[in-house]
Amino acid sequence: MNKMPERLGEETLGESLPAVGPEFPACSLAEVRSVLCASGAKFEMETVEIRGVPTRVWKNAPANFAELVRAARAHGDTEFMVLNDERVTYEAWFRAVAALAHALRDMGIEKGDRVALVMRNLPEWPVVYFAVTSIGAIIVPLNAWWTGAELSYGLTDSGAKLLVADCERMERFEGYDDALADVPYRLCSRGQSSLATGSLEDLIGTSADWADLPDWDLPDVDVAPDDRATILYTSGTTGAPKGALGTQRSSLSNILSSGYAAARAALRRGEPVPEPQKRTSLLVIPLFHATGCNASMLGTVAGGSRLIFMDKWDPLQAMEIIEREGVHATGGVPTIAWQLLEHPERGRFDLSSLEAIGYGGAPSAPELVQKIYAEFGALPGNGWGMTETCATVTTHSGEDYLNRPTSCGPPVATADLKIMDPDGREELPTGSVGELYAKGPMVVEGYWNKPEASAETFIDGWVRTGDLAYLDEEGFCFIVDRAKDIVIRGGENIYSLEVENALYEHPAVTDAAVVGIPHHTLGEEPAAVVHLAPGMMAGEDELRAFVRERLAGFKVPVRILFSEDTLPRNANGKILKKELKTMFGELEDA
Structure with missing residues (x-):
């Protein structure tokens, strides 16, 4: 070595x-x-x-999340979360967590059930997260930047019994009826959606209401340290995210x-x-x-x-x-x-x-x-x-x-x-x-x-x-x-095969490879080299738009170069991506 x-x-x-x-x-x-x-x-x-x-x-x-939540209540009137004009204390957060935990139990959410959470950074996010994990259910935080197709995959793969989403993300499930059909409870936050079966506010109110919720303790559930608690998705080299x-x-x-x-x-x-x-x-x-x-x-x-x-x-x-x-x-x-x-x-x-x-x-x-x-x-x-x-x-x-x-x-x-x-x-x-x-x-x-x-x-x-x-x-x-074929753009993992597969769906593309090219602040960005089928035509903007329809925006190649020949490979048939990276450097130097 x-x-x-x-x-x-x-x-x-x-x-x-x-x-x-x-x-x-x-x-x-x-x-x-x-x-x-x-x-x-x-x-x-x-x-x-x-x-x-x-x-x-x-x-x-802490032995489990419930122990952490109960201990954190001792911080009382200390501010925990701030978003613009919203300010939430630890006491208010605890009351919201306890109220939601009891509501989840009333819905029939049991230990080991999965609850999908799709939301940008909002005060509701830690409330849902801790309410779910404190009763021994499994929280499934899905990437809030994902498309409807990606979110539907996570929802179906996890077998979620409940979906909690802010309404912008809830609307991304429009057209994915099969994924939603297996989720009996769908709560929308900060708005209304025809795809939801109810609203989070109906259960716990808005963040301004949490301090006035009943003074309840968390439900009493036996949860051991090595009981399952979270499913976080990470893209895999097979192209399908793994939980x-x-x-x-x-x-x-x-x-x-x-x-x-x-x-x-x-x-x-x-x-x-x-x-x-x-x-x-x-x-x-x-x-x-x-x-x-x-x-x-x-x-x-x-x-x-x-x-x-x-x-x-x-x-x-x-x-x-x-x-x-x-x-x-x-x-x-x-x-x-x-x-x-x-x-x-x-x-x-x-x-x-x-x-x-x-x-x-x-x-x-x-x-x-x-x-x-x-x-x-x-x-x-x-x-x-x-x-x-x-x-x-x-x-x-x-x-x-x-x-x-x-x-x-x-x-x-x-x-x-x-x-x-x-x-x-x-x-x-x-x-x-x-x-x-x-x-x-x-x-x-x-x-x-x-x-x-x-x-x-x-x-x-x-x-x-x-x-x-x-x-x-x-x-x-x-x-x-x-060792893994991955591009990390500003902390976001982009697996090349996932983007390559999206490019291959275009009828003109017969060979494609995605590489990372340096970026001053993001670390690197995805770029692609493609070979088109004889007699077929496709431009860079067209292919980028094509990928954007299928994947989250941060995964779309920032640049696409076209190769007249099929892409270079080694004796085992693996594309020589290091050679492709030099194409972008040569273009910059030209």
Whole structure:
């Protein structure tokens, strides 16, 4: 296998960054773990069997979602969610969750039933999410950017008994009667739809009404840590999305994983572990992503912090919110950071409250680390995880990030990483590039109703990530490439085969390949090369419109080139996509 490149952590980042002196780190990662995970400590671990595999888990993690929801009620009149003029306290949110949970039980929603949630970031989203999971039902957050066809697939594949959607998304099911026919309950929010059987407001009112709802407790349901809780869809190389089946434990592990990362950063710089403090975060990534709901929302709820939502991402509006609300943290993907950094009107706003800008889920340039600190005085942070790990596996922040700007950090204490050869038979030594495997309580049970894909991906507690990576001598992880054929556009996964299949549906297209081309703020964008059938004609705009009718807008190729010959392939018949990528570079240079 390939060996790792020269030590990337020794790159010069510029005089604007805080000095990382010879005394850093104050302690090793092993010493940090020994202190933080000691017996009786907050981050103490224990080993339990998960699906027959001994696994380290956080001993003090909530046992289930109901336990978290009840504990979060103690935050009382502290604001939890803000959207424009809407402000929701923890007490109001709890009452809405409890009222909806009882209504769901009255509908006949039982433990293990699936409830599909299709909604942009609204205060109702966390209400539905926690009401469903607190009674042991399975929440299925579908991508709010999907088309009607994509949403109908998720609805049918999950076997949802109830659909809850904002009315804009509900209307996307128009014409997909077969998918809706098997869903007896369909609740619409913030509007009316002929496709709905009722409205969410009929059950719990609007966000302004929640504080006046009855003072009920959650329904009493016996829910164990490894009971199923979530299905989050991730596109697959077969073209059909796969539902990653998360448990109560795998989702809730994120709470202590995030806390451990913050404590580790403090000890590494020689400071005492800080006391938890309430923070305000501007959440600009969708809640239907693992990062949004698991890494961001769950930690917020546990700590009694505040989430600010936006109708849609707009950097100018974001800066206004940061100044007005005193936002401490934002981010999600590198795109967000770049757009804030480069906005021509940034100087008009007081952004001094920002303490951290974190991101992950897309390639990022090492110079972004420098710019964030130099321009905002905020510490950058990133990490690595995937839908199949319910988000957090590694984290990277502070001086460690400055030292290794191309790493995604070391794993949290409950996670293990290893690098395997292409056949998955031999673990490779430190510094060797191979496929990254991850293990820990955050790994999902498998794929919903896809036993063959599950058996291929999940092996004895380990998940085959499809990422090519190496580990350095201290255990820091460096992602160097992706084994899976995927384009990541601003944090959104786009599997090439899905787009290629859409192109092949056009009668003129006989050969097609989708590749990722670099983009300054989005990381990369999808582009395509096609070969047309003899005597047939089709233009770039026509093909792009054709794909847009079938897939979400973010999956549409930004550019399409035409090849007079069939696309180049190797001896095994696989298209040589690296050669195709050069076509776009050559065009730029021309």
